[in-house]
Amino acid sequence: MSPTTAQLIDRYSTAVPRYTSYPTAPHFHAGIDTATYANWLTALPDDATLSLYLHIPYCDRLCWFCGCHTKHTLRYEPVADYLVSLHREIDWVSRQLAGRGRITAIHLGGGSPTLLTPTDLLALKALLAERFTIAPDAEISIEIDPNDLDDGRYDAMAEFGLKRASLGVQDFDPVVQKAINRIQTFEQTAAVVEAMRSRGVRSVNLDLLYGLPFQTETGIARTIEQALSLQPDRAALFGYAHVPWMKPHQKMIHDASLPGRHARFAQAQLAAKMLVAGGMAPIGFDHFALPGDSLARAAATGQLRRNFQGYTDDAANALIGLGASAIGQLPQGYVQNITATGEYRKAVDGGSGAIARGVALTQDDRLRGHAIETLLCHFAIGPADLATFGAAGAALHEELLAMARVDKDGLLVLDGETVIVTDAGRPFIRTIAARLDAYLDLGTARHSIAV
Template sequence: MHDDLIERYAAPVPRYTSYPTAPHFHAGVTSQTYARWLGEVTQSVAISLYIHVPYCDRLCWFCGCHTKHTLRYEPITSYLDALYAEIDWVSERLAGNGMVSAIHLGGGSPTMLTPDDMARLKAHLAARFQIASDVEISIEIDPNDLGEDRFDAMASFGLTRASVGVQDFDPRVQRAINRIQSFEQTKHVIDQVRARGVHSVNVDVLYGLPYQTLESIEATIGQVLSLTPDRTALFGYAHVPWLKKHQQMIPDAALPNIPARFAQSMLAAQLLNGGGLQSIGFDHFARSTDSLAIAAAKGRLRRNFQGYTDDGADLLIGLGASAIGQLPQGYVQNITVTGDYQKAAFSGTGTTSRGFALTTADRLHGYAIEALLCRFSLRRDELQQFGAAGRSLFERARAITAQDDDGMTTADAECFAITDRGRPFVRAIAAKFDTYLGEGPARHSLAV
């Protein structure tokens, strides 16, 4: 594929973990709005909980998450007290309705929690929510945080899925991103969680990092495959130093150019497929026995703020500073600044800072974007639920193919689809259905 074509389709666009995307959230959605939405939840609704722990004991320079560095535990202790207060506020408004089918601990580094605090968090959740007996519990793991007591604590918490960050095993790349982590450390973590009954292990890998080459990508993927992960997420490094100041520690000159990033992603995908993992969407891979691959095969794959998921919950409740919730009525996001979040949580008035109430048009365009990202196709009959607006959008999709001289899409009277040639650029193609793109000052990462 020619470099000029790659560069044209690599123009910055959102990752579409929501629609509209977070830069379009606004202060018109308040804690009062959120309280009303929670009050409309019925008893039978499935709930997924995301709990954000915004602390790390080191700051990785590539990171784009809302987190902060601390070497003391006291800030985490006071943060957890605020988190419990928010949990109480949310549960009071749910009034016992809903059933929690999934819990995800993210960050930051949730594995910084002491075993006692992890047990206390689980007990608080169990006291405030109805939790299904077969609840899926996933935790993002930093191998550098863990002693044996924390493995036992995660097992006691009910861990069923572990997500282990690798990024890259090359020492030069690790030094450049301030993420020193050996293969042996990583293997020990995976062995330990599996010994405690975890049925699914995900490994995160990045391409587009400073000093990465095709050779280093091949070596890293080989080591990852030797760990026999059930899932692998392959993300392109998002260099956004205007948003994340610590990324200024990464020299621009050390980053691969767009054609090199594309070549790295293609090689990594080829190696992962060759290692027995199926492609799921545009950046996930899974073994055929994993629930993510099963969901994709059955057309139940979804996309939310955690990326691709088989989580079928009706709503996602985000807990903690900066956490985002997704409800049928729209999106809510908590206050990002940790100190301000804690004050709001202790005040008992709610911690929402902004959000977005969905219109029928938003739901239509969001449906189309998610369908393309999850299935690479959009059918006329599935848009019938949106009436005339759905039919109009499908004709717009057909017009995209009519003007497509690059062979990225195909269309007939019943189905608009992205070709194999176009799949690496699915974000750029999906962006054609984003009516908000270009509005406001939002800047995005590269589409490859």
């Protein structure tokens, strides 16, 4: 690593949001409630396209690196009870929509949605099909824990209509796996990929992590080699976010076992280089896809988006979050359900929605959110990208031009009136985007570092 690169890492690997929304979740507030959400749903037009996210907040093992809203259970009864309430929330949302909208995407996340029994998974699909209009070509995806699966679950997922499977790999090194409490062999993962593809799943994504305890460049290289041998259609390369103040179970991972920011950067660069050499196109700052994949096509045609699942080609007008802690995104703003499963169940079992907080978007929010998303998706922004915002867009463009003119580190360059993030700047794109965040210094939220 050159001295210049090391200096850039020290200067720009600050703690900033991942910008899967703007404003970011720490700035949601209790002033947005279930009544507000009901009004927003009612205002959706008849021809709206809708994406559903269903959150299953249970796992049969607790991975110590996990930052998700989930809980550990060795019994299925809590899961079955939760599904009763989830069905009731689906009923409540469908009543607000009153037949409006068409479902173009369904994503099951968690937690471990593959915990669901085949009977419960198919009952969930039947209810969705009864309560909503699901497009015949709807993109249906699920997050998979290879340790949960058997032939019955594979067959149920196929009957559900699964088209995209996302497998958490993290790292294949047994030492790293032991340190994060997630034992998962390469052979297990390969068997899941084969089973999914044999049942018609057309796209497989692998989630990979760097910055984990005891990870080394040698170990990461071996994991990437093994991952590429599975011929994934997509890969996500995330930096481990060590936030034990938010996720107490992460205290099981000792700080001394974690690579420093320079080592994290080197691991990320090596993994990305190997994925590209393996035939995958880089998408944004942490995704990769085969050139023929819809995500790569979206990036190439300027249609790439970013939401709570990261980079996406989902162009739906609204994202409807279902389940405890689930977040929704509507034209008017963001909403988030109650996180605690017991309180969530009380709310929906009482016949209402379960919104705990959210935020209504101002015009400045829309402008800055659009600019941040444009930078994160395309690494360039010009006056045409902000033209629909009129004078406010022009003013923000001047702000961006000023950022580029004073940059002394080679992160930004100007091509006429377009601000372009250089190759040197791309690893620090979150820090660059944070300069446009009007809320960043207004709260007390703590974030993970940007590399």
